[in-house]
Amino acid sequence: MNGQLIKELEEVGGELLPSTIRDCDEIIINQPSFTARIALWGGHLVSFTPTGQEDWLFQSENEGAVNRFGRRHFGAPVCWPWFGAHEVESDFPAHGLARYFRWKLLEVGRFKNGDIKVVLRLKSEDHPLVEEMWHQAFELQLTFRLGEGFSISLVAENKSDQPFAVSEAIHTYFKVSDNQKACVSGLEGVSYIDKVANGEMKTQEGVVSPCESMDRVYLNAPKVTELHDAKLKRKFVIETKGSHSTVLWNPGEALSKKRTDIEDDEYRSFVCVETANALDNQYVLESGDTHKLKLSVTSESL
Numbered sequence: 001m002n003g004q005l006i007k008e009l010e011e012v013g014g015e016l017l018p019s020t021i022r023d024c025d026e027i028i029i030n031q032p033s034f035t036a037r038i039a040l041w042g043g044h045l046v047s048f049t050p051t052g053q054e055d056w057l058f059q060s061e062n063e064g065a066v067n068r069f070g071r072r073h074f075g076a077p078v079c080w081p082w083f084g085a086h087e088v089e090s091d092f093p094a095h096g097l098a099r100y101f102r103w104k105l106l107e108v109g110r111f112k113n114g115d116i117k118v119v120l121r122l123k124s125e126d127h128p129l130v131e132e133m134w135h136q137a138f139e140l141q142l143t144f145r146l147g148e149g150f151s152i153s154l155v156a157e158n159k160s161d162q163p164f165a166v167s168e169a170i171h172t173y174f175k176v177s178d179n180q181k182a183c184v185s186g187l188e189g190v191s192y193i194d195k196v197a198n199g200e201m202k203t204q205e206g207v208v209s210p211c212e213s214m215d216r217v218y219l220n221a222p223k224v225t226e227l228h229d230a231k232l233k234r235k236f237v238i239e240t241k242g243s244h245s246t247v248l249w250n251p252g253e254a255l256s257k258k259r260t261d262i263e264d265d266e267y268r269s270f271v272c273v274e275t276a277n278a279l280d281n282q283y284v285l286e287s288g289d290t291h292k293l294k295l296s297v298t299s300e301s302l
């Protein structure tokens, strides 16, 4: 990394920790009001911890398989350019490529109001394996805004001369004190594809609670949802832009016991509320066009 970037990092109370995840560096930013960690591997926001509070994001104890496409469940990974399993290639990793490769740190600074800004970039040409699995050139830029809450913007540009279809998500693992008492509001009356019921189409009645054993893609979802944590008497307000789907995921007890990449009881401590364009909400990115997917999270007392 060049000297200018190191200086910019230091100016915002940041430092680079060498080789923390999958041999990639991690950025840690210490401010009076929060501490945040961003992994260059996958461009993950790993954690966001306001002073005096617990991390807003879940961290699995389980490291997952240590192979090219092994992953840990934590933070807010980026799924791009496909969401879920690849439609044709069963050997390709789930949830696209972006979360498995090293991103480049481009810029560190402040927004006008003092919030911290960190910008990362992933280009298809950065990694031969990306080009092998996805032939159309692209450039992704991730901007993290860290302050009283956090926001993540993912801008994707099609640098090839052909259009391509994109499905995507910012797959946020929100930490909760008890998933069975947590509830998600804002999706009432919205239609969803229920992946635990063989993809059956259903309509959400009332709030979602308990947040357990669910894998749902809400289509044409509203821009604001809330995740309530009754025990902590706190809610996360989750606002999105450029996103037409909200995905809710919690593996529940039986699936957690079956999966080797997650501890048996960890499902109790997180609810994934994902900012997405998935399944019927995938879109076509024309040659030369860009698309922005944005998530902003704040917290309020209940």
Ligand SMILES: O=P(O)(O)OC[C@H]1O[C@@H](O)[C@H](O)[C@@H](O)[C@@H]1O
Pocket: 071, 084, 094, 095, 171, 195, 215, 216, 247, 249, 274
């Ligand atoms: O284990 P992964 O690839 O990180 O995915 C976790 C979950 O992510 C959710 O978004 C999917 O809807 C689930 O089907 C999936 O199991």
